[in-house]
Amino acid sequence: SQKIEQNSEALNIQEGKTATLTCNYTNYSPAYLQWYRQDPGRGPVFLLLIRENEKEKRKERLKVTFDTTLKQSLFHITASQPADSATYLCALVADSSYKLIFGSGTRLLVRP
């Protein structure tokens, strides 16, 4: 079956450290993968998109990698801040479709 898996346990880190979140998928061959941030009671906000031919993408303190062999994407936040505390969702478009499928998200807590 097709699955997108993110660590359901919250990631709790100290301010200033690098947060690394994982997204694994099975039985998909996405052309690209997206990461979103969701705050409590709010809709998701787009952060980064990485294509299958891109190994790495950066935006300010954010970095995303995409390994189509491992079927995995890693999302990094460097020099983390308490304001980075949120749930982070990975998403991909199902094969031959336009539908965006989301992982369950990982909650990040950055302690001051």
Added chain:
Amino acid sequence: GAVVSQHPSRVICKSGTSVKIECRSLDFQATTMFWYRQFPKQSLMLMATSNEGSKATYEQGVEKDKFLINHASLTLSTLTVTSAHPEDSSFYICSANPGGIYSNQPQHFGDGTRLSIL
């Protein structure tokens, strides 16, 4: 940037009430919008694809008579939860893509509607 507005943000009503939720694309036209439902600590689940001028496409297991979708203009889609019951309590979120459904541009989401049925 592209903005999607959703209204109302919160609804609390009695069982049996029908509730309408609006989703508007404020600065772009959207022939297609998407409706998601999210239960606590769970992922967004696609309920249906709203198509301007034609019938919505529902995902498997979603009752079309329960969740009525109308997309009468290029900037407005509405989701009506008919005769809502406590099990319909959830967080409903809409989205749209300025580049169209097959675009690899990101989806833009509304801020969601928290529906609580007593």
